[in-house]
Amino acid sequence: MQPVRSDIDRPLGRNAPQGPRDRRPGWRDILLTLCAVAVFAASGAIALRERPYRQPVPVAVSEPHAAPQPERSSAPRDATPSITRLNPAAGSPGESVVIVRDPSALGQSTLLAHLPDPELVEETEFGPLPVRDAAGRRPFDHYARPWSGARGARIAILIGGLGISQTGTQEAIRKLPPEITLAFAPLGNSLTRWMQTARREGHEIMLQVPLEPFDDSAGGSGRHMLRAEAPAGEVLRELHWNLGRITNYTGVVNYMGARFTGDEGAMALLMEELRQRGLAYLDDGTSARSLAEEMAREKGVPFAAADTVIDGERTRDAILDKLDALERTARAGGFAIGSGSALDVTVDTVAAWAAEVRKRGIELVPVSALADDPEED
Template identity: 35%
Template sequence: MSLLVFGGLAASLGAGIHYSGNPSDSGPSAVLALFETSQGSTAELKSRLKGETPQALGARVVLAEDDTPSEQPSLGVEYAESAAPSPAPTGQGDEDSPTGGIRINGKLVRPGESYGEVTRVTSLDTAPVAGLTERVNGLSLPRISADGQAPADVYARPFANPGNQPVVALVIGGLGINSTHTKAAIEELPPEVTLSFAPDAGNLQYWVNKAREQGHEVLIEVPMESFEYGRMKMHPQTLLAGDTGDRNLPRLERLLSRASGYFGIINYQGAKFAEDPGAVGPVLQTLRDRGIALVEDGSFKNGAFDRAAMRTQVKFTRAAATIDAKLTADDIRTELLGLETLAKENGASMGAGYAFPLTIEIAKDWTQDMQKRGVVLAPVSALVSVGPAEKSQPKRVQTGSLSQAPVNPEG
């Protein structure tokens, strides 16, 4: 009986607390907000979040009973003051806006934007794009579409430089052979870095699509005869000096058919081939007819590519330097600084390197604060030009090529 009596008393006491108590008195609580709240209301806060759930931004929002956010503890984010003027955007992001905003993990989120929108990488279209391929002798080859669109344009990464700042382009090659290095280059380097793939890479189309998903434009490497050819095992599809096209053009077609989604080719070796205008001409004419650009990696000084590019009107540019010819951290940093200097002097420059872990790591660090040094990172396609220098540009832009790049430092 005593147990029943005490049980009844406990149940009555609990019911009384439940119906008459104040839950807010049960313990301390904290009120958090993602934006400044001097005049804010619940409706305003929700509208500024633009439909994003607080969990999507990595925070929990609790509103007071009067629906007005009260005094807030710091979230560890920086608020951009609306009164501060903002420089013109340059495509690199991270400049404060006149309309204000906050920084989350170092990224500026303006009113009306979500963190996901700010950090999203703009993917390029999955290849192939309709109308840009054709079947020839059982091979799928790039072509200019019926409405005149060339792969060199469609598969290039879009680029804008409204601030007309000096630009530096960088291509990292040798990808697709080592999956670890390839994955690091695709995921860790900024999307403005152009990536080039070896033609014998396993799952080449998969890697090309993964690179484009992360925003990288792509080149395919074409092996060309060097002066050491014959003393070392070379690729069976190597383009040879002394050939007028009988052997080289079928080899080139096999290489071009390995994948789709690239805007151009880049040489692998080729010093001897490049010095033979008779061998270079038919190859560049084929590239021109198929709407493919040619990029020279800067590994040799004397070549026929410039003159043949002007003659055939193929889109062409040349790297000013190979950044990791000497594979030490100091030498790579020196080469990258040299590219910045050249860009500031002439408007644009381009470098080429390989997917060594050291090269990827240094290039990643180098690109993080380029804007503070007064230069903009550009995809290689932004520097290609067609034929002879355009007379309309007031200042010559050196990219290591005799042709003028379509970047106007004067605006």
């Protein structure tokens, strides 16, 4: 007698009902097929787009009425999109075109940051001088470091005196984050090499120009200094000598200069030259008598002023007190600027502070981001 087998003992497929199977698709089959078709169609549409899917493109829209040209803003420079309104085209009355440009597309490529743009250089007996190009483009715009454009509290720090000490310059570039703006002294050594290193590391740079102080008892406290009562030709020759020492900078910052910056004629001459060359001016905050802001506004030069010198007292605690004051100023007014020198204690203190200040909701920005630019739309 054969034992009775349960269903689990039967070979698969044995006792299955015979006859034709029903091959009509069920609702699940139909749904899966539709999903596959939709995915394939979407993939094909993306692949055949004229431009990459995530690439930002200029946006052009029509407005029903022509709009006047926008007034220039005196607000601090930021990275918000610029809007240009073009006059109505012939034969299209009552319409204007609005072009929105992404600011991240402007400026110098990071891969070429250490190289001067040949269109922004004038070759002279003093070396390559910065100059606007044929279209009016400025070194101030091209060499500026990009930033977020956010409207929170912002602080810019300028550290000057680079190029004087080889070790100090190397340490400043190595330790300071790229958001810190660096200023080179024209009498320094190996300036081109250090400029290129700083630019490769992402720093915006400026050039310090020695200006005549009140106390010059040492008898010419600096070669190639600009003097308030010197003839205009001499002032310009000394300025050009300084400007030709490096390239790729956004503007100049005074080194000393209480006498010069307080002289209206001397500052008018300086600012007119900076305007023509497309450079900014930063007042380092060391002289209460400076006419720099007034003359920069009159001549149309991008201008910024330091709120405080952070290392007047060369101790870590004193520098931190000044940095704390800058934070309070930035929270109250939106932004603040501090200036200092490439001293070991200054560099170390600023580097440590910069690593922490972001956690407190402060954005570090380059000096150019906080400049009052008369030419900004």
